[in-house]
Amino acid sequence: MHLLPNKGQIKRKLYIESYGCQMNFSDSEIVASILSKEGYITTKDITSADLVFVNTCSIREKAEQTVRKRLEFYNSIKKSSNPRMLVGVLGCMAERLKEKFLEEEKLVNIVVGPDAYRDLPNIIKEVEDQKKSINVLLSLEETYADINPIRLNTNGVTAFVSITRGCDNMCTFCVVPYTRGRERSRDPESIIKECTGLFNSGYREITLLGQNVDSYLWYGGGPKKNFKKASIEARKKSVNFADLLEKVAQISSELRVRFSTSNPQDMTIDVIKKIAKYENICNYIHLPVQSGSTRILKLMRRGYDRKRYIQLIDNIKKLIPDCAISMDIIAGFCSETEKDHKDTLSLMDYVKYDFGYMFKYSERPNTPAARMEDDVDETIKQRRLVEIIEKQTKHSLINMKDKIGKTLKVLIEGISKKSNDEFYGRTTHNATVVFKKNNYNIGEYVMVKIIDCTSATLKGKIV
Ligand code: 5AD
Ligand code: SF4
Numbered sequence: 001m002h003l004l005p006n007k008g009q010i011k012r013k014l015y016i017e018s019y020g021c022q023m024n025f026s027d028s029e030i031v032a033s034i035l036s037k038e039g040y041i042t043t044k045d046i047t048s049a050d051l052v053f054v055n056t057c058s059i060r061e062k063a064e065q066t067v068r069k070r071l072e073f074y075n076s077i078k079k080s081s082n083p084r085m086l087v088g089v090l091g092c093m094a095e096r097l098k099e100k101f102l103e104e105e106k107l108v109n110i111v112v113g114p115d116a117y118r119d120l121p122n123i124i125k126e127v128e129d130q131k132k133s134i135n136v137l138l139s140l141e142e143t144y145a146d147i148n149p150i151r152l153n154t155n156g157v158t159a160f161v162s163i164t165r166g167c168d169n170m171c172t173f174c175v176v177p178y179t180r181g182r183e184r185s186r187d188p189e190s191i192i193k194e195c196t197g198l199f200n201s202g203y204r205e206i207t208l209l210g211q212n213v214d215s216y217l218w219y220g221g222g223p224k225k226n227f228k229k230a231s232i233e234a235r236k237k238s239v240n241f242a243d244l245l246e247k248v249a250q251i252s253s254e255l256r257v258r259f260s261t262s263n264p265q266d267m268t269i270d271v272i273k274k275i276a277k278y279e280n281i282c283n284y285i286h287l288p289v290q291s292g293s294t295r296i297l298k299l300m301r302r303g304y305d306r307k308r309y310i311q312l313i314d315n316i317k318k319l320i321p322d323c324a325i326s327m328d329i330i331a332g333f334c335s336e337t338e339k340d341h342k343d344t345l346s347l348m349d350y351v352k353y354d355f356g357y358m359f360k361y362s363e364r365p366n367t368p369a370a371r372m373e374d375d376v377d378e379t380i381k382q383r384r385l386v387e388i389i390e391k392q393t394k395h396s397l398i399n400m401k402d403k404i405g406k407t408l409k410v411l412i413e414g415i416s417k418k419s420n421d422e423f424y425g426r427t428t429h430n431a432t433v434v435f436k437k438n439n440y441n442i443g444e445y446v447m448v449k450i451i452d453c454t455s456a457t458l459k460g461k462i463v
Contacts, residue, residue, distance in 0.1 A: 014040040015049035016152070019067060020057025022260065023180075023209055024091050026160045028055045029149035031090065031117050036150055038121050046074070047081045051124070053110075056093035058175045060362035067093055068105075075107045086127060088112060092179035095136050096365075102132050114165070114180050115139040138166075138181035145190040148197075155414045157443045159203050161194050162186065163244065164210030168224075169263060171290075172301045172368040173333065173361065176211055183211070185218045188239045188247065195248050195255070204411055204443055205256040206248065213259045214266035216241040242270035249278040254445075256411060257281045258430070261288060264312055265303030269319075276319045283320055284354075284430040287312070288328035292347030293340035296333055299372070306347065313351050324399070324429035326355035331388055332381030333361045334372040341384050348391050354399045354429060356392040360385050397455040400431065407463055408433070410448045412440060433458040 014035055018028045031053065032042050043049055052074055057063040067089075074087050088110030089101055095113035102108055109127050112120060113136035126133040143165055151159060167176045168183040195206050210216065219230050219238035227235070239247075241259075248257050257280060262271075264287055275281045291297055294305040304312075316323050329344060360381045363374045376384075408427045416422035416434050423442070424434050434457060435448050448460040 011039055011041045012050040013043040013048055014051045014053065015043050015046045016053040016055065017070065018055040018091075019070075020055070020059060020063060020092065022160050022207070023162060023165075023211070024055045024057060025152075026149065026162050026209055027091065027114060027117070028053075029152055030144045030147050031055070031120065032150040032152055033147050034117055034120055038124075042150070042152060046077055046085075049082065049085055051086050051088065053088045053090055055091040056089055058092040058096045058179050058364065060359060060364075062362065064093055071105055071107060078107065086110065086124075090114070090117070092175070095138070095179040096175065098136050099134060102134065109133070111136065113138065115142045117144070118142075139184075140182055141184060143184055143186035145186050148194070155442065156202055157411065157413050158205040158207070159198050160207045160209050161191060161198070162209045163191055163213060164216050167211035168215075169212060169265075169303070170301060170368070172299065172372070173290075173330065173364070175364040175367055178366060180211065183215060183224060185216050185224065188218050188244055191244065192247055192251070196251050199252055199255045202443055204254060204445075205258065208244070208248065208257065208259040210259075211261065212263045212266060214241050214262050214268065214271060216244055218244075240268075240270075242268060242274050245271065245274045245281060246278070249274070249281050253280050255280060256428075258284060260286050262286060263303075264289065264309050267312060269315060272316055272319045275323070282430065283323045283428045284326070285316060285323060286326045286328075287316075288357075289347065289351075290328060290330050291333060291336070291340065292344035293336070294343075296336055296340050296343075299335065299369075300330075300333060301368070306343065309347075310350065322429075324354040324431070325351060326357070326430070327351070327353050328357045328359070329388055330359050330361050331385040332376035334369055334374055334376070336361075336376050336384075341387075345387065345391060348388070348395065352395045352399065353392060354431070355396060356388075358385060358388050358392065393455050397453075400453040400455060400458060403427075403431065403450045403458055404453060405450065407447050407449045408460075410435070410446055410460075412442050412444050412446060414442055427458070431458055432456070433460050435460045435462055438462050 016028050018025045056067045086109045087107050089108050090112050094111045101111045111134040115138045116135035119135045123133045164185050166181040166183040170177050217224050217240055220234045363370050410425040410433050412423045412425040416424045422434050423437050446462045449463045450458050450460040452459040
């Protein structure tokens, strides 16, 4: 059996599915690019695939269960209609479980962690010889800077560009530092080149991606921890996140720039000022708080307390009055009391987030929090989560209603799922708007008067 096609041979088909954060979706585009050089084309039909990859997430137990269910599904496909297909597990679960995956899941042939995708062609060759194969080495340098991602499921208008990999923050609840390794920044030149290329081929919005974008720092290579030891010359030429944001915004005023995710302990005033200065850097910041209780934040090792977080929010609102803010919150972290929970609710009342991602705490093996007692009763966790979600839905609705009557600039991203006569797009605040098409096209900016809303979507008409 020959899996790597030679030039001129029939192309092999890769089916790739991604779970978890945007970084994973972005990595799958890198994987597709690496394998395209080996003659693979991507397919959406799993029954005709030679190779099936699932790019996995370990952030919560539920995310891992989802992947296990998918593996069962692949198994049924393999048995019923595609006995030759090979199955590979990529990403965070591959990194976390390593060899165990091959032992536990008989169906899996390949296990590759987030820093080893360049090795995939070799690994596939090994599997040719009926061997199972694994590479879960993490790297201090790998950023895939030179790889031009193959855009999968693209609308041709919005794209994600990764700028850092890994995370050094070591929040006690989080598995990411173990699955994605140490933080490293990508060469700014390669970032600008990729963004310029995207703009020239019609893209109008770029989201700069990283586990912690605010700690982006480039000084000519090498891990960030060595920055202080770098030459004065290298330090003078260094590029931080505020600098990078500006460089990307200057590519064109017609190119929208977003970024994700910010860590409150690293976000600087300079970054906030750049958002205020450039109309095309969107007025939207995703600023995960996790908890409103200083005691819990300390146990989570977040590096800020309630007061400092509020100061940051005040600075944002002062410098960018029309800025939307969203959050992540974890309900029921170890030892969380009713008072801690009330602190979270009162912080939400203070900030009035536009949007939120809310979760129940899920203990992850081998994290520092796994050594604490996961002692909040499941029913209490659930009740607290519901209270947080209900509050957020109210706040989202208030923020959306506030936009009724206003005329907002919207980038058209695609045809509405509900009606062929309507487009959908987003405002600078990341709010989705649905409106009649008129004679416009996907990828154009239009001014839309907002006439109605739900807590999740605005309705409007082009003016
Ligand atoms: N349990 C629940 N939620 C978690 N997150 C990260 N780790 C955990 C965990 N162990 C949430 C955080 C983070 C988001 C990506 O996922 O809120 O910001
Ligand atoms: Fe999931 Fe975190 Fe890995 Fe992203 S980095 S895939 S959220 S575990």
